[in-house]
Amino acid sequence: MREGMIAEILELRDVLGQKSRLAERERGLCAPVLRDQGLIPRIYGWFCELRGGGEEVYCRRQFILIVLFLYAPAVLAGGRMPRGLRRSIAAAAGFTDVTFVSHNVDTVFFYYRHYEGFRKEVDGLYAAICARLGAGSLVRL
Structure with missing residues (x-):
């Protein structure tokens, strides 16, 4: 015993x-890499500059994924979205419906996980945005 x-x-x-x-x-x-949601419009500007156009919904999904990974990576694994983040993303990207962000969390992760082209583009955009954030001393990466 x-x-x-x-x-x-x-x-x-x-x-x-x-x-x-x-x-x-x-x-x-x-x-999170970032906490200041006031940077989201600047990040969107960089995203658009780097992305250089493309299919609108596809681009929106890439932007959502990048911002969620910067501000709230747990959301991509089923966690809660921080207060105001959905609205900040929608305002910066000009979404008329803020629920587009919430409704696409699972979709953007699915695309990232299963579509190599989407993943490579997002990885490249994310790296370029992080480089700009670091170069501007907006965040320590």
Whole structure:
């Protein structure tokens, strides 16, 4: 009987240690690169300059993905959207319906995960935007 208790205690210690490490990793993965939503219009300007046109809905989805990854990466994994972010994205990009952002979270992640062309374009745009953010000392990357 005593060995069973020791085994359970040791297992419990192991589980608690794993939970702690996972919680720390989660905090790191969920940490936003940016917090100042006032930068979103500038980011949109850079996005449009770098993107140089293209199919409108496709471009909107790319922009949404980039901004969500910068401001709220947890949203892309099912987390909650920070207050005001949806409205800030919609205002910067000129969306008439702010729900377009919320309704496309799953879609943009699906596109990113499954469509190589979409993923490569987004990765390139994201890297260029991050370079501008870093060059302007707007964020430490």
